[in-house]
Amino acid sequence: MxxxxxxxxxxxxxxxxxxxxxxxxxxxxxxxxxxxxxxxxxxxxxxxxxxxxxxxxxxxxxxxxxxxxxxxxxxxxxxxxxxxxxxxxxxxxxxxxxxxxxxxxxxxxxxxEPGEFTKRAFLNGRIDLAQAEAVMDLISAKTEKGFEVAFDQLEGSLSKRVEEMRKEVLELLAHIEVSIDFSEEDVDEVTLDYLLEKSIKLEKSMTKLLSTSDTGKILREGLSTVIVGKPNVGKSSLLNSLLREARAIVTEVPGTTRDVIEEQLNIQGIPIKLIDTAGIRETEDIVEKIGVGKSKELFNKADLVIFMLDASRELTNEDLQIIEMIKDKKIIVLINKTDLPNKLDIAKICHLIGERSIIKTSLKEEVGLDELENVLVNMVYKGEVKSNSNLMIANVRHKDALERALNSLKEGIEAIRRQMPMDFIEVDYKNVWDYLGEITGDTVGEDLIDHIFANFCIGK
Structure with missing residues (x-):
């Protein structure tokens, strides 16, 4: 151009x-x-x-x-x-x-215009759209790991993998079109078997790449983590302990935290947006009531909820209400104050929350923090993505395009199994080709390109 x-x-x-x-x-x-x-x-x-x-x-x-x-x-x-x-x-x-x-x-x-230098690099063919978006990810990276993922994408790791997938789709399309052109010949059965075998292999590859999207998004944007619990269970102490500084006021008086406190931290290369909330309880204090309302709103939007309980107190209705509110969220249960005599029915908690991570801590004696950090890291990587692997889907737009490509591929596989006419099957595979092309920019419209680069900073 x-x-x-x-x-x-x-x-x-x-x-x-x-x-x-x-x-x-x-x-x-x-x-x-x-x-x-x-x-x-x-x-x-x-x-x-x-x-x-x-x-x-x-x-x-x-x-x-x-x-x-x-x-x-x-x-x-x-x-x-x-x-x-x-x-x-x-x-x-x-x-x-x-x-x-x-x-x-x-x-x-x-x-x-914002991002116009990088836009010209894309339009002039020096980089593709995924690499262009990686430029901003590099600039905004919050951790070394996030930077590494973005740099690998800028170097073309994701683009190469997507192009490999597109070549596989193109090969399948070629077989489909040959079958359509020579429909009078007896080649359909052989072709269908070949298409099915190759498509299932491609489906597994795309599913594996898509499974990295949650981890990639967290490394790019940070894990939004909300600390909830009734007043005086140690939420502010946890925030201070993880930050290694006295960020929040800690007293024996319930309801000290009335507003939301938000901090960024780095745990083993993972950016964490940690949010300390007001203790959830019924209160007549107008300011505290507003804080409780904000707490409920935030943990509904959070990626992860750390639910804190006091080992020295029995379960209360407030605890049970919180459990009911967060039962469908990703949660870690932190049982704090284990240095005091235990009065908490842990077996009942296990019954109520199911198979969730339960960590016993004593923030006063700095016990359990290392275990919490390891659980956080393992939850992010889920055992599916090795921490030394930088080939990830870290962009919501890329995830959406890959999901649509995978859905079309599944529809194509189903059509093959049902031995639908090749013309019908061809439509699904052309959609896969187009959706994958959206990631690298080969099949996107001018409006989307303008929208993407409008989010860049001027001068880049």
Whole structure:
């Protein structure tokens, strides 16, 4: 695709910094930099491409020196966008980069839209859509593991796997079309057996990849984990213990936490969004009542609920009400204060919650935290994805496309088993081909492409 205009944007974050970068991409990049930059060695910037050149940015229209800079020219097609690119490294801070950008725009560039540099890399064929989306995942990664998954996707691990699947579908489509073209020949039975065998193998492969989506989503966005329980069971103490700091107020007075406290932490490479909520109980206090309402709303949306009980107290109606509210959620039961004499009927709890993880802790004596962290990690990976494997579905859009592809494949398998006409079977396999193509961008519309890149930051 040929793109005629030239774009520019500030590529570094706003605020004071040692360096600020203005990025220019397009056919006029050289013309613009030649008009505003003078190297200290009097060379033209294109004479030493891919080398930082020291000099100054000038506004010759107003006879004004703007800033002392290092500039670099990168010649197409071996650049991020596959277009000519110039980057101007100036002093950090809003004034220098803003003045240089305004000058570049005045000389013929236009302000880049959010994500437009990466969009051009996609449109010009340097990367596919899945790789483009991985750029933002890299930028927003919250842990080393999340970064590794995003980097592998940027390197093309997911794209290669999807393309392998599409090749398999294409091979199946070829056999289907041959069967349609030579329907008078007696090839249907052999073809159906072949299609069924290959399709079942592909179905297993797609199902395995799809099974990574929950883990991938958590590594990308974080595991939303809500701590619930009646007042004074140790919810705020748990938050403080996991954070290794006194973030929440802890007292013997029930109802101390009246609002929601939310913190981010990293447990063995997994980003956790940990939310401490108000103790759930009947109360006449207006502020506490609002907090209890927020607690109920949050654990309905949470990926995981940590339900805390006090080992030194018997089960109460408040505990039973909470169990009823969270019984259909993914939960870990934490029995705290095990350093005190036990009054809790654990057998009854097991009966009420079924086969869920139950961990005994004494936060006062720092007992049980390691076990809790290990259970959290195991729940994320579910034993289905090894922690050293970075080939995952981490994007909701990719998951949706893969689910639709898998459903169409299952419909195709069912049609084969029922020996439906090949024309009917062909429709299902063409859908599989198209849905897989949505992941890499081969079969997506312009509106969706625009929507995806609109979520990028300007300058990337």
């Amino acid at each position: 040929f793109i005629d205009d030239t774009i520019a944007a500030i590529a570094t974050a706003a605020g004071e910094a040692g360096i600020g970068i203005v990025r220019i991409s397009g056919s006029k990049a050289i013309e613009i930099i030649d008009d505003i930059f003078r190297a200290n060695n009097n060379k033209k910037i294109y004479e030493d491409q891919r080398k930082l050149t020291y000099g100054y940015i000038f506004d010759f229209d107003n006879n004004e020196k703007i800033d002392e800079v290092l500039a670099v020219y990168m010649k197409a097609p071996h650049t991020y966008t596959k277009e000519d690119i110039v980057e101007i490294n100036c002093h950090g801070g809003m004034i220098p980069v803003k003045r240089i950008l305004q000058l570049v725009l005045r000389k013929g560039a236009r302000l880049a």
